[in-house]
Amino acid sequence: MNPRATELVQGTLDMLILKTLQLEPRHGYGIAQRIEQISKGVFRVNPGSLFPAFRRLERQGWIKAEWHPTENHRRAKYYKLTERGRAQLKTETAEWTRQLAAITRIMEAS
Amino acid sequence: MSFLTSVIGGIRSLFRKKQVERDMDEELRAYIDAAAQEKMRSGMTHEQALRAARMEMGSTEAVKEEIRGAGWESTIETLWQDLRYGIRQLRRNPGFTTVAVLTLALGIGANTAIFSMIDAIMLKSLPVDDPSRLVVLRWAAHKEPHHSGNSSFGDCKPGDDNNPSGCSLPYPFFETIRSQKDAFSGATAFAGPARWVMTGDGLARMADGELVSGDYFSTLGVRAALGRILMPGDDTPASPPVTVLSYAYWQAAFAGSPTVLGRSVLLNDVPFTIVGVADPGFTHLSPGKSQDLFLTLSMKPRLDGRWGSDNDTWTYNEWWLVVIARLKPGVSREKAQAAATLAFRNTMLHGEKPRSKEADDPRILLLPAQQGLTGQRGFYAQPLYILMCAVGLVLLIACANVGGLLLARATARQKEMAIRLAVGGGRLRIIRQLLTESVALSVAGGALGVVFAYWGVRVMTGPLVLGRTDSPFPFEIRPDWRALTFTISISVLTGLIFGLAPALRSTRLSLTPALKNDGSLLSGGAASARCRWRLDRALVVVQVGLSMIVLVGAGLMVRTLQNLRSVPAGFDTHNLLLFGIDPTLQKYKGSEIQTLYRSTQEQISALPGVISASYSSDTLLSGGLWTSDLHIEGQPEKTNQEVDMLATGPEFVKTLRIPVLEGRAFTSADFDVAAQAAALREAAEHRPSAAWPSTAPKVPAPASPTVPVMVNAAFVHRYFANENPLGKVLTQGDSNSASGGSFGSAPNIRRWAIVGVVGDTKYDDLRREIKPGVYIPLATGGAYFEVRTATNPSSLVPQVRNIANRLDSNLPLFGVRTQTDAIENLMTQERVIARLSTFFGLLALVLACMGLYGLLSYEVARRTREIGIRISLGAERGDVTRLIIARGMRLTALGLVLGAAAGLGLTRLLASLLFNVKPADPPTYAVVVLLLAGVAFLASYLPAWRAAKVDPMVALRYE
Known part of the structure; x- marks a missing residue:
């Protein structure tokens, strides 16, 4: 457990979930772990915000859930990106890049 | 698209709730399992890993609640919960609920019915293109x-x-x-x-x-x-x-x-x-x-x-x-x-x-x-607008009443609120729940109001109220949805306002005193209690005042109706059967008409139960009026006087029981003269007319014989006050004679001589004062028959129809009714307003007194302990009773004063409908004040009596 773990940047959780699902479907814990791993432990997501986000994204029609057996032969709910989810990820990525560049410019201005 | 997915997803989780909950549980368990597996991989034992994973997750219930909150359906669910709870609460107080729902329903129903009628009669656009x-x-x-x-x-x-x-x-x-x-x-x-x-x-x-x-x-x-x-x-x-x-x-x-x-x-x-x-x-x-x-x-x-x-x-x-x-x-x-x-x-x-x-x-x-194109709009406009005012006032009273009920109830529930707040209920959630309850109440009232509205329209347009007995109501009316929406909105708004005020206040209370149930003794509670009291009392005063206005209006209309009913008609209106025939429609001519009328008259008079029968150009007190401009002997040359005219058959004054004051009534010889004159005129008018369109010049008629006529006492009083009227001559002015009544083509005779004077009678209606009038012998045109019977005139209708049918089966009878019905028909407006406003007035009275009763009962309940102390300290029970009654009567008196002031202003609008009674009629006001005060006394007496029965020992232990 990384002691310096922080909360996510406001409003980015949905985008991060979509991103982790870009390559393959994952279950809830898999998604949380993936975010923690890739951010090298900087970001940690607690289940209390993760699961409501799933419900939200599902309602938006961006992700879809299916029950699959896990590697330990248990059943788990796997989330997968839909076509619309993919498009949404693209838009959000573009928007995020744009904002990030702008913020960087402001922070680096002397 | 995503909106649709969201809606479908929401609906699915609403209806497959168990399935969704099971999925959620399993998903969370799988998460913990996965997390535990991960931890075991880093060396923890199975138990340790599971424990750590659970701790990371926190309360599963809280997570689940958050997941549920992510979809819109959770809002509906809480609403549904609130609604169920609210309905349970309302069912637990059936008295309160019944009174509130009925009150609202009556207000809403009455307003919708009246507005629907106003809309159909006054506002609806013409049923044509653009x-x-x-x-x-x-x-x-x-x-x-x-x-x-x-x-x-x-x-x-x-x-x-x-x-x-x-x-x-x-x-x-x-x-x-x-x-x-x-x-x-x-x-x-x-x-x-x-x-x-x-x-x-x-x-x-x-x-x-x-x-x-x-x-x-x-x-x-x-x-x-x-x-x-x-x-x-x-x-x-x-x-x-x-x-x-x-x-x-x-x-x-x-x-x-x-x-x-x-x-x-x-x-x-x-x-x-x-x-x-x-x-x-x-x-x-x-x-x-x-x-x-x-x-x-x-x-x-x-x-x-x-x-x-x-x-x-x-x-x-x-x-x-x-x-x-x-x-x-x-x-x-x-x-x-x-x-x-x-x-x-x-x-x-x-x-x-x-x-x-x-x-x-x-x-x-x-x-x-x-x-x-106004048509008959004018006839219905005034009663409808007046009734609109009355039902509007009733709606206000109803809203004030329900408002008072909600306020009292909220105070009674302070303890419940305090408990709910104490165990951690969110303030917003409680307010929302209270509002749901009062809105549910309003909606129930509205739903019942729809039923009342349908029923009200049916009754209003039926023969008892606005419809007439002889023809169906000429407008098609359905309850108007806009009006219904409006009135229901008002009642929902009432529910919201009077639900919100106590909801806000009761959720702001300091818990301890409220839980101890003597909030009024402590600082915060005292202020809010005083405030509530002011609003409560104001509502009761307003109700008393408003119902006073409605009752005064009703009283004035009832007096008007009584005055009209007691106006002497000048003839015996009982046991008189009326009907009309118009032989001119079947091409009857001059003498044929006379013969037909005579044989009809003879055969009807011969019927058992018939005393006598006659006919005239119009029936009295049926709305028809014929006036004409005449020159009267003794008046300046070339001046005309407008007088009432009525053409009658033989035995008319005898059949109607109009007294002959001087001279004589018509004899059959008089009718021969009249027929002769009419024949001459008819010959002049029916010269072969030129083809269409014609501009043929008029041919002057030859001079016609002088026809005997009778005049009424008012005529003599006006024109021959100091002379003998008998033998005086009347002549028709120019051809510009006004004609009205049922048969416009009145016999146009030129010279008349007075042979008799008869008593005054009312002519077209009861309000019009008696004018100088002339009776001429009926020689031509359609006629109404008057049949004087010994018993109930309606029972003779079949025999009369039989006779008419035997004489000429192609001649329909119309306007068959009794004289009493005809008079009642004239007073439709007054009767409608009197009946309905009396109904609404009593409704207002009941509502207002219910409000007063509720207020005082609540006060007695709240002050039980104080009353107990007073009694144990030696207060007489009579003092306690007086205390409560005085409180009720003070509020009533204030309401009466305000109501009387407003009533004096408002009832002036009724002036044109009143008859022989002034808008500020002291007896009406006195009766209304006594009635209201009396009922208010009863409403105060019951709680006062209950207060006096308080047992000090019980009261002091009362919690």
Whole structure:
């Protein structure tokens, strides 16, 4: 457990979930772990915000859930990106890049 | 798309709740498992790993709650929960709930019913295409243009003497308007309806027919439901006679049979072919006037002059048509009005024969047809607006009442609120729950209100209230959804406001005193309690005041009705059967009419149970009035006096029991003279008239014999106060005699001599004061019969019908009713307002006193402990009773004072409907004050009595 773990940047959780699902479907814990791993432990997501986000994204029609057996032969709910989810990820990525560049410019201005 | 997914997902989780919950549990368990596996991989034991994973997750229930909150369906779920809880709460207090729901329902129902009627009668647009472009033409001038005849059929508001105006126009002017293609895209003219006898299809019956120009239906944009509409080709002197039925008449008289097309019927013995049925939506043009069938204008000469002389029908002499035009697109009403006025001025000032002077400023006004065609609107307008005020006040009282109930209840529930807050209920959540409860109450009231509204409209239009016994109510009315929405909104708003105020306050309380249930003794609670008290009392005062206004209005109308009922009619109105026949419709002539009337009179008089029978040009106290301008001997030369006229048959004064004061009543010789004079006049009028359109000159009539007449006491008092009236001569002025009553073509006799004086009677209605009147012997025209019976007159109707049928089966009877019914019919307005306002007044009284009772009961309950202390310290029980009653009566007195002040202002609006009673009638006010005070005393006495019974020992332990 990384002691310096922080909360996510406001409003980015949905985008991060979509991103982790870009390559393959994952279950809830898999998604949380993936975010923690890739951010090298900087970001940690607690289940209390993760699961409501799933419900939200599902309602938006961006992700879809299916029950699959896990590697330990248990059943788990796997989330997968839909076509619309993919498009949404693209838009959000573009928007995020744009904002990030702008913020960087402001922070680096002397 | 995503919206749809969200809706579907939400609905799915609402309906497959168990499945969704199970999925959620399993998903969370899988998460913990996965997390535990991960931790075990880094060396923890199975138990340690599981524990750590659970701790990371925190409360599963909280997570689940968050997941549930992510979808919209959770809002609905809480709402549903609140609703169920609210309904449970309401069911636990059935008394409170019943009272509140009934109160609201009555208020909502009454308002919706009355507003629906106002809408149908006053506001609904004409049932034609694009009614906003339709205008009705109205002439106006400082002095009435010269013409020989003017007839109107109640389509428009009549003009007054100082500013003559009207909607009746001559035929050639209609043609002028129709040819103004620059201003109007179409124009049509109509007149009527007149009553015709329809035969040739089974029983003879009366049908109301409207004469319309050939382009009537096309100009209005009314289509045929069956067959075809009338067309311009039907409106020429050579056209075959055809008629179009109204939808309602088709249903009523022909049972909606499609075989009527092409069928031939006789109207006044003239054959007509039915070619079509008008659209069912086309119920009327002028509000409240309905027609059974439509004929073209050019049929008028064939139907035998029902509108006076035929000679002038197509000339500027006879003003008889209502003209409706459709404004051309892009032409403003002002521009079209200028064009029409120009044409009108030209003909009036510079026509073949000038009919107006420049200074009279003859002009044409174009009124939107919706406002211009008033029809029977005026008759119903006043009662409806007054009732609207009454029910509006009742709704206010109802809202105040429910508001008071909600306030009292909220205070009673302070403890419950405190507990809920103490165990962690969110304030918003509690407020929302309370609001849900009061809105549920309002909605229940509204739902029941819909039922009351339907029922109310049915009752209002039924024969007991606005409908008349002899004809169905002329408007079609359904409860109006806009009105319903409005009234329900008001009640929901009441629920919200009076639910919100206590909800906010009770959730803000400091918990400890509230839980101890003596909030009023402590600082925060005391302030809020005082505030609540003020609002509560104000509501009761307002209710008492408002119900005082409604009751005073009702009282004044009841007094008016009583006064009208006690007005002496001047004749015996009991046991008198009335009916009308019109043999002129069957082409009876002069002496044939006399013979028919005499034999009818003789045969009816011979019936067992009949004392005597007679007939007259109109029945008294039935609304009909005939006045005429006469020159009276002894008055200045060339002056005319307007007097009431009535043509009667033999034995009229005897049958009606009008006393003969001087001279004698008519003898049969008098009728021979009258018949002789009438024959002479008829011969003069029915010279072979020229073909259509005719401009044949009038031929002066030869001098006719002097006919004996009777006058009433008022006549003698006015004109022969100090002389012997017998033998005095009356002469008819010029041909401009006003004619009204049921039979316009009154015998136009020239010279009369007074042979008798009879007692005064009321003529057309009970309000009009008795005017000088002349009775002439009836020689021609239709007549109403009066049958004096020994017992209940209604039982004789079959025998009377039998006699009429035997004499001529083609002669329908109409207006069969008793004199008492006829009088009741005259007082419809007053009776309706009196009955309904009494009902609403009592309703208001009950509501207000319920409010007072509720307030005092609550106060007694709240002060039980204080009362207990007072009693144990030695207060008399009588003191306690007095204390509570005094409180109730103080509020009532305040309400009465305010109500009386407002009532004095408002009841002035009733003045025109009142009869022999002033709006500020002291006895009415006194009775209302006593009634209200009395009932308020009872309402205060019950809680006071309960207070006096308080047992100090119980009260002091009371928690």
